[in-house]
Amino acid sequence: MICSSQEPFEDGFPNGDELTPAEEAAAKEAAEPKGVVKFGWIKGVLVRCMLNIWGVMLFIRMTWIVGQAGIALACVIVCMASIVTTITGLSTSAIATNGFVRGGGAYYLISRSLGPEFGGSIGLIFAFANAVAVAMYVVGFAETVVELLKGVDALMTDEINDIRIIGTITVIVLLGISVAGMEWEAKAQIVLLVVLVTAIVNYFIGSFIPVQSKESAGFFRYDAQIMWENIGPDFRGETFFSVFAIFFPAATGILAGANISGDLADPQMAIPKGTLLAILITGIVYLGVVVSTGSCIVRDASGNLNDTVSSQFMANCTNASCKFGFDFSSCRISGNSCRYGLQNDFQVMSLVSGFSPIISAGIFSATLSSALASLVSAPKVFQALCKDNIYPYIGIFAKGYGKNNEPLRGYILTFGIALAFILIAELNTIAPIISNFFLASYALINFSVFHASLANSPGWRPSFKYYNMWVSLAGAILCCVVMFVINWAAALLTNVIVMALYIYVSHKKPDVNWGSSTQALTYQQALSHTLHLSAVEDHVKNFRPQCLVMTGYPNSRPALLDLVHSFTKNVGLMICGHVRMWVAGKLVPISSSLWAGGRVHPGQVASPSQGNTQTTKHTLIHTPKGNSELPINLTGMSLNCGRKPEYPVRTHACTCKLHAERPPTGNRTQDLLAEREQCYQLHHCAALIVM
Numbered sequence: 217m218i219c220s221s222q223e224p225f226e227d228g229f230p231n232g233d234e235l236t237p238a239e240e241a242a243a244k245e246a247a248e249p250k251g252v253v254k255f256g257w258i259k260g261v262l263v264r265c266m267l268n269i270w271g272v273m274l275f276i277r278m279t280w281i282v283g284q285a286g287i288a289l290a291c292v293i294v295c296m297a298s299i300v301t302t303i304t305g306l307s308t309s310a311i312a313t314n315g316f317v318r319g320g321g322a323y324y325l326i327s328r329s330l331g332p333e334f335g336g337s338i339g340l341i342f343a344f345a346n347a348v349a350v351a352m353y354v355v356g357f358a359e360t361v362v363e364l365l366k367g368v369d370a371l372m373t374d375e376i377n378d379i380r381i382i383g384t385i386t387v388i389v390l391l392g393i394s395v396a397g398m399e400w401e402a403k404a405q406i407v408l409l410v411v412l413v414t415a416i417v418n419y420f421i422g423s424f425i426p427v428q429s430k431e432s433a434g435f436f437r438y439d440a441q442i443m444w445e446n447i448g449p450d451f452r453g454e455t456f457f458s459v460f461a462i463f464f465p466a467a468t469g470i471l472a473g474a475n476i477s478g479d480l481a482d483p484q485m486a487i488p489k490g491t492l493l494a495i496l497i498t499g500i501v502y503l504g505v506v507v508s509t510g511s512c513i514v515r516d517a518s519g520n521l522n523d524t525v526s527s528q529f530m531a532n533c534t535n536a537s538c539k540f541g542f543d544f545s546s547c548r549i550s551g552n553s554c555r556y557g558l559q560n561d562f563q564v565m566s567l568v569s570g571f572s573p574i575i576s577a578g579i580f581s582a583t584l585s586s587a588l589a590s591l592v593s594a595p596k597v598f599q600a601l602c603k604d605n606i607y608p609y610i611g612i613f614a615k616g617y618g619k620n621n622e623p624l625r626g627y628i629l630t631f632g633i634a635l636a637f638i639l640i641a642e643l644n645t646i647a648p649i650i651s652n653f654f655l656a657s658y659a660l661i662n663f664s665v666f667h668a669s670l671a672n673s674p675g676w677r678p679s680f681k682y683y684n685m686w687v688s689l690a691g692a693i694l695c696c697v698v699m700f701v702i703n704w705a706a707a708l709l710t711n712v713i714v715m716a717l718y719i720y721v722s723h724k725k726p727d728v729n730w731g732s733s734t735q736a737l738t739y740q741q742a743l744s745h746t747l748h749l750s751a752v753e754d755h756v757k758n759f760r761p762q763c764l765v766m767t768g769y770p771n772s773r774p775a776l777l778d779l780v781h782s783f784t785k786n787v788g789l790m791i792c793g794h795v796r797m798w799v800a801g802k803l804v805p806i807s808s809s810l811w812a813g814g815r816v817h818p819g820q821v822a823s824p825s826q827g828n829t830q831t832t833k834h835t836l837i838h839t840p841k842g843n844s845e846l847p848i849n850l851t852g853m854s855l856n857c858g859r860k861p862e863y864p865v866r867t868h869a870c871t872c873k874l875h876a877e878r879p880p881t882g883n884r885t886q887d888l889l890a891e892r893e894q895c896y897q898l899h900h901c902a903a904l905i906v907m
Contacts, residue, residue: 254481259402261473261480261490263409267585268469269301269498270412272356275579276562277462278502279509283558284459286449287510291503293460297467298499300698303691304658305470305495306683307665309488312474313680314668317487319478319621320600321593322471322657329664331732332606337717338657339601341710345653346475346594347630350387351637352646353587358382359643360579376641383638387591390584391631394591395624401592408585415569415578416501422570423508433556434517435568436540438508445536446510452559461702465647466502468654469586470495475593478600479620488680505565513564516547517556591634595626606726648703652710655702659695662688664733673736761788768794 255261282290311325318324322342327335358379365371365378372378393404426437436442449456473490477483514537524541537544547554554560556567566572601607602614613625637646668676669685699707729735761783767773770792777792784790 255402255476255479255486256481257473257486257490259406260476261486262494263402263405264472264476264589265470265491265494266498267405267409267412267582268472268589269467269494270416270501271353271466271469271582271586272360272579273463273466274502274505275415275565275575275582277466278505279513279558279564280562281459281463282446282506282510283515283560284449284451284454285456287443287447287506289449289456289459290506290510293456293463294499294502294506296460297464298495300658300691300694301467301470301495302492303687303694304661305488305491306680307662307688307691308471308474308491309680310665310678310683310688311661311668312477312487313484314676314678317477317480317483318600319476319596321475321477321597322661323597323601324477325474326657326660326664327604327732328730329668329733330660331730331734332604332726332728333718333721333734334660336601336604336606336721336726337714338660339597340607340717341653341713342657343594343598343601344633345650346590346597347633348637348646349590349650350390350587350594350630350634351383351640352643352650353583353590354383354386354390354634354638355379355641355643355646357386357580357583357587358638358641360576360583364576379641380639383641384635386584387587387631387634387638390588390591391627393588395622395627401588404588405585408581408588411581412578412585415574415581418571418574418578419565419569420504420508422568423512425570430567431540431542432517432521432523433519433561433567434514434537434544434558435564436512436514436537438512439536439539441539442514442536443511446513446515446558450515450559457701460698464698464702465651468651469589471654471657472589472593476596478596484679509558509564509568513558513568514544515557515559516544516554517542517560518544518547518554519556591627591630594630595623598626598629599623604726604728606721606724606728649706649709651702652699652706655695655699656710656714659692659699662692662695666692667737668733671733671736671740673731673733675731675736676733760784763788763790765790765792766795767792 281293285293308325311329315328320327320339323335323339326338329335361382362371362375362378366375372381394401423438426435451459470491473480473494474483474487477487480486514535517537523543523546535543535545544554544557547557547560556564558564561567563575566575569575595613598610599614599616602610602612605611605614613623613629615625616622617624640646665683665688666685669688696707699710763780763783765776765780767776770777777790780790
């Protein structure tokens with residue numbers, strides 16, 4: 217039994233002395249100030265994930281991927297990415313429903329599952345990746361704006377500097393929206409989602425409306441011959457894996473909702489439902505765009521209305537466009553490139569759509585929404601990391617402001633990092649390593665589920681049952697493979713950074729105890745190895761002393777401990793034991809000098825005192841053996857003790873007095889021992905190995 221008085225920290229209890237999930241949720245709800253904004257699964261998770269997964273890739277790269285890989289392999293690419301994200305989504309759901317989820321997103325999930333070493337490593341690079349992702353999305357937005365300005369000859373200086381100017385203004389506006397509060401940011405996300413969905417619907421409507429003026433640019437109508445021609449691959453300077461590497465960053469937004477787990481009303485319900493539904497909806501839309509564009513647009517088109525074919529030469533024309541009176545075979549001649557078609561025009565969806573400006577609005581919406589989500593996610597994750605005090609000198613970013621505990625200092629830091637990368641103004645320079653950072657997080661989330669299931673910890677009981685430890689392990693391996701497929705140099709750098717941070721945190725040994733699966737597996741392995749050794753006979757070469765020392769409280773017999781330590785010398789085993797008995801529903805210590813050879817008759821045992829003084833009645837009977845003393849009945853004994861319960865026992869004679877009348881018969885030594893033992897059991901307890 218352990219006597220302690222827990223003092224709650226600002227956020228829970230220290231070192232594993234946390235409340236149960238239900239108690240913690242109730243305590244957190246009671247402690248939250250009025251007016252705190254909490255989001256449901258739609259606004260908090262579904263909307264954020266959909267906006268991040270669609271992104272700019274849907275509008276300006278998906279058609280090019282279809283032209284390169286063909287309809288069949290493009291569907292395979294989308295399905296491969298969806299498999300990785302779905303497995304990660306299932307693993308995320310399992311971890312999120314295994315207990316109370318606080319703020320911190322991927323960092324919180326990994327650190328509470330695998331421990332501070334992996335959690336601290338991923339938390340730092342994941343927050344940094346989100347900060348750099350802000351720059352990537354803003355630069356993508358600025359590039360689109362500059363292209364529009366260039367088309368009307370309205371550049372301010374030159375292309376690079378215009379990207380820097382527009383990007384800086386954009387990130388300042390996004391910072392203002394974020395600092396205004398999560399409620400305003402969520403409203404902005406809803407508006408951006410409406411624009412994005414409108415753009416997608418606008419494309420599909422336009423694909424059913426063939427326009428004769430668009431035929432020279434390669435868009436005709438849905439036709440089986442066009443679909444058959446585009447069903448296979450036509451790689452031009454690319455491979456399957458290089459095309460997959462270009463597409464996969466579009467699928468790295470599945471943790472956008474989990475990253476704000478502290479702002480969700482019910483994370484255990486919102487994260488699984490919102491994340492998995494977002495993966496399903498976005499996957500269907502991507503597959504729909506693949507089949508649609510491959511069935512109505514040819515790979516190459518010149519845009520020249522004169523590239524028609526007469527009826528007399530129709531027999532020699534084999535392209536799908538010949539059916540509609542156009543011959544674009546000249547586009548395949550070396551040195552004669554065409555501007556239009558799936559292979560050549562990144563703005564094909566604008567061409568096909570019913571109203572092309574809406575597609576431009578969709579591109580703006582996709583980039584700005586992704587940038588806004590990353591600008592919010594990075595400070596939230598970093599704030600949770602700083603609160604755990606794993607790394608030095610970053611504690612100042614743990615402070616939150618306002619009723620929603622907004623990390624304003626984290627916003628400023630994220631703004632500074634994003635601005636530094638925006639000034640580079642090169643999208644291809646900052647993009648590759650971000651995907652690897654996200655994939656490293658996904659790999660560790662999947663590995664967390666496998667590790668927790670393998671450890672078979674009693675604390676691993678997720679309410680989400682649709683997961684499998686071996687599927688999670690396969691997902692972790694897939695994420696690692698995809699990292700090296702996308703960019704092996706960036707993947708190698710990511711692994712080096714993770715291992716360096718892991719070694720640092722392991723060396724620092726932070727004073728935290730989160731009940732991680734690493735601890736559970738360590739115990740399981742120790743127990744398994746111990747049982748294995750019990751079946752092995754001792755050998756003189758492997759002899760190590762194993763001593764059970766009945767010390768009582770170890771600090772009361774230091775000489776005995778020092779003597780036994782001289783035998784073990786840190787290579788053997790020394791266990792300090794203290795015998796305790798169960799008396800009337802309580803564990804009471806047994807003094808060897810008093811109870812050796814005797815027995816205790818249960819009486820009314822008082823509870824430990826909570827104050828400085830307590831007077832209580834107690835009945836205690838001791839029957840000695842091996843001598844002629846009579847049984848002693850200490851009925852009616854009152855005890856007044858001034859010692860505080862939390863201090864260890866030093867002496868009893870100076871702190872306790874027997875106020876009641878002593879028994880008429882009996883040995884005085886026995887009376888004094890009984891007096892000391894009564895004080896001992898009322899006020900003092902300790903955590904010892906009970907043998």
